[in-house]
Amino acid sequence: MIRINQFVAKSTGVSRRNADELVETGRVKVNGVKAKIGQSIESGDQVTLDGKRLAQKEVTTIIFNKPVGYVCSRKKQGDDPTIYELLPQEYDHLNPVGRLDKDSSGLMILSNDGDLVYSLSHPSTGKWKQYYIETDSELSDAQIKKLDAGVNLEDGISKLKTSPKENGYIVEMQEGRNRQIRRTVEAIGAKVTKLQRLSIGEIELNNLPEGKWQKIAEASVK
Numbered sequence: 001m002i003r004i005n006q007f008v009a010k011s012t013g014v015s016r017r018n019a020d021e022l023v024e025t026g027r028v029k030v031n032g033v034k035a036k037i038g039q040s041i042e043s044g045d046q047v048t049l050d051g052k053r054l055a056q057k058e059v060t061t062i063i064f065n066k067p068v069g070y071v072c073s074r075k076k077q078g079d080d081p082t083i084y085e086l087l088p089q090e091y092d093h094l095n096p097v098g099r100l101d102k103d104s105s106g107l108m109i110l111s112n113d114g115d116l117v118y119s120l121s122h123p124s125t126g127k128w129k130q131y132y133i134e135t136d137s138e139l140s141d142a143q144i145k146k147l148d149a150g151v152n153l154e155d156g157i158s159k160l161k162t163s164p165k166e167n168g169y170i171v172e173m174q175e176g177r178n179r180q181i182r183r184t185v186e187a188i189g190a191k192v193t194k195l196q197r198l199s200i201g202e203i204e205l206n207n208l209p210e211g212k213w214q215k216i217a218e219a220s221v222k
Contacts, residue, residue, distance in 0.1 A: 004028065004039040007047055011054035013095060015114035022049060060094060061111035064213040065205060072099040083108070086211055097121050097200060098129070098176045106197035107205040120200055126174050127201040134168035134194040135185060143188045151187045158184040168194065
């Protein structure tokens with residue numbers, strides 16, 4: 001016996017918060033009757049969403065080392081290939097946790113666990129993300145201090161915790177706005193020439209080869 005929001009979440013891949021919204025708007029029914037928030041589902045109950053019967057799916061989560069040149073979309077954008085072309089068809093339904101732009105590479109987490117996707121990607125959870133970047137010119141101490149202190153972008157202040165690393169820099173951040181690192185570095189007078197994500201929360205890329213994936217246990221990402 002489980003709560004209605006958990007049942008809907010596991011059947012559709014949305015978070016339990018979104019599942020509650022579906023119940024509140026009357027789109028979910030249990031045995032033909034509109035479901036209620038907090039309602040328990042027992043074995044044999046028929047749960048429907050917009051008239052279509054729901055069945056719980058196996059939770060699947062993978063990590064993937066995205067190569068440069070691929071977009072994080074199920075549909076092609078022009079001639080650009082998508083990451084799903086590199087993954088088995090059985091993973092087509094998995095949703096990415098935080099996208100990487102075409103010119104970036106590195107760690108991606110894909111899952112059909114809506115709660116997991118929310119907890120790893122929503123700013124309110126404060127998950128740290130780590131990246132390795134290279135720039136077209138060496139950053140001065142003053143530029144690094146600006147990144148640490150925060151740079152004013154059109155969509156708000158952007159702070160990047162930055163430290164030198166071999167031929168580039170390690171950047172850590174808790175946000176994930178569109179092309180945020182690239183735009184922030186450009187704002188201090190430099191340009192990112194390489195960007196690779198190394199970790200999200202406790203999950204690290206480690207030695208996973210580029211273009212390859214690995215299935216991971218649900219407990220290891222929470």
